[in-house]
Amino acid sequence: MKLITRNTVEVVTIEELKAKIEAGEKLKGYIGFEPSGLFHIGWLVWANKVKDMIDAGVEFYLLAATWHAWINDKLGGNMELIRKAARHVVDVLEAIGVDRSRLRVVDAEELVSDKEYWSILLRVAKNNTLARIKRALTIMGRKAEEAELDFSKLIYPAMQVTDIFYLDLDIALGGMDQRKAHMLARDTAEKVGRKKPIAIHTPLLTGLQGIGRMNPDAVDEEQHAVEFKMSKSKPETAVFVYDSPEDIEKKILRAYCPAREVKFNPIMEINKYLLFSRPGFKLVIERPEKYGGTIIVESYEELERIYREGKLHPLDLKKATAKALIEMLEPVRRYFEQNREARETLEELKKAAITR
Ligand SMILES: Nc1ncnc2c1ncn2[C@@H]1O[C@H](COP(=O)(O)OP(=O)(O)OP(=O)(O)O)[C@@H](O)[C@H]1O
Numbered sequence: 001m002k003l004i005t006r007n008t009v010e011v012v013t014i015e016e017l018k019a020k021i022e023a024g025e026k027l028k029g030y031i032g033f034e035p036s037g038l039f040h041i042g043w044l045v046w047a048n049k050v051k052d053m054i055d056a057g058v059e060f061y062l063l064a065a066t067w068h069a070w071i072n073d074k075l076g077g078n079m080e081l082i083r084k085a086a087r088h089v090v091d092v093l094e095a096i097g098v099d100r101s102r103l104r105v106v107d108a109e110e111l112v113s114d115k116e117y118w119s120i121l122l123r124v125a126k127n128n129t130l131a132r133i134k135r136a137l138t139i140m141g142r143k144a145e146e147a148e149l150d151f152s153k154l155i156y157p158a159m160q161v162t163d164i165f166y167l168d169l170d171i172a173l174g175g176m177d178q179r180k181a182h183m184l185a186r187d188t189a190e191k192v193g194r195k196k197p198i199a200i201h202t203p204l205l206t207g208l209q210g211i212g213r214m215n216p217d218a219v220d221e222e223q224h225a226v227e228f229k230m231s232k233s234k235p236e237t238a239v240f241v242y243d244s245p246e247d248i249e250k251k252i253l254r255a256y257c258p259a260r261e262v263k264f265n266p267i268m269e270i271n272k273y274l275l276f277s278r279p280g281f282k283l284v285i286e287r288p289e290k291y292g293g294t295i296i297v298e299s300y301e302e303l304e305r306i307y308r309e310g311k312l313h314p315l316d317l318k319k320a321t322a323k324a325l326i327e328m329l330e331p332v333r334r335y336f337e338q339n340r341e342a343r344e345t346l347e348e349l350k351k352a353a354i355t356r
């Protein structure tokens with residue numbers, strides 16, 4: 001329970017999870033992703049959870065949502081590139097220490113080639129209204145108004161729900177922006193005679209650009225997910241896991257980080273969701289004596305307190321965070337240095353991202 005639930009925003013429901021674990025059920029879980037580019041540090045939030053799930057003994061599926069990415073106009077609809085992007089994600093997971101042999105990688109193409117998939121999809125569609133499906137469109141990073149760009153976009157939410165039923169899952173994992181898909185699956189499950197999945201959601205990391213001049217209290221979850229989260233479609237907002245130490249430092253030093261404000265502050269969030277989420281982590285803040293001298297912060301709560309109180313300058317916070325992040329990502333850089341095939345895939349994707 002502890003491994004599965006730590007560092008999450010919500011588990012829907014914790015009682016259902018507890019009951020299954022107590023009954024000794026073998027749990028099946030999954031996360032799906034659109035293979036459409038490069039791996040940013042926001043994705044590490046769920047990647048770490050995948051590791052936890054596997055360590056907790058969950059049979060875990062990683063769904064490369066190739067057709068979904070195609071529907072969502074990713075990588076110019078080039079299926080060859082989309083498949084490469086899927087391989088890149090598996091490489092990064094391996095680089096951060098996910099046991100490859102215990103990860104079941106499936107591809108949307110395998111799913112859609114079975115006619116059973118389409119019969120589930122039709123049942124899902126039959127049991128939901130058009131309005132509800134439209135409201136779920138934020139799961140593809142789009143506003144509900146974009147539903148009618150082309151008809152395939154309306155099929156996407158029903159596909160995501162079908163993925164869950166087809167794979168017969170107990171647990172659906174995703175960032176908070178995937179909530180609507182999971183609630184749709186939970187509400188539809190009984191009607192189509194399928195397992196009601198337990199939904200586990202991890203936090204969304206704000207992009208380096210922050211929320212600009214907006215008042216943090218005026219930004220709701222949905223706007224945050226669609227406009228402000230770190231996203232591979234907006235590379236200027238992202239630190240990529242393979243970035244060089246120089247690039248990481250440059251990006252962090254340039255990032256939005258208002259003094260005393262912690263809400264939607266990407267630098268504080270990197271500390272909360274990626275650095276302090278690892279047991280035993282301590283943030284070393286080196287400062288000249290005249291600015292308070294070097295301090296070692298032992299918990300995120302302590303960091304938040306001193307930052308709110310104005311006892312830590314944004315620049316000192318940024319420098320310390322960049323250093324810790326560079327260290328954390330060292331194994332990933334090493335993996336790409338040592339693994340030629342993974343490096344070639346990465347280079348090809350980088351090129352495609354530039355020329356897109
Ligand atoms: N900034 C983020 N922080 C944490 N998790 C994220 C972030 N962005 C996406 N995720 C999670 O990663 C998974 C895959 O999301 P998705 O493919 O939409 O990524 P993305 O970077 O937003 O891509 P795109 O820019 O193509 O929409 C989802 O479970 C989503 O919740």
Ligand SMILES: N[C@@H](Cc1ccc(O)cc1)C(=O)O
Nearest residue numbers: 032033034065139140160163
């Ligand atoms: N909607 C998810 C990707 C996804 C696709 C299919 C799934 O079954 C699960 C997740 C996203 O944008 O990140």
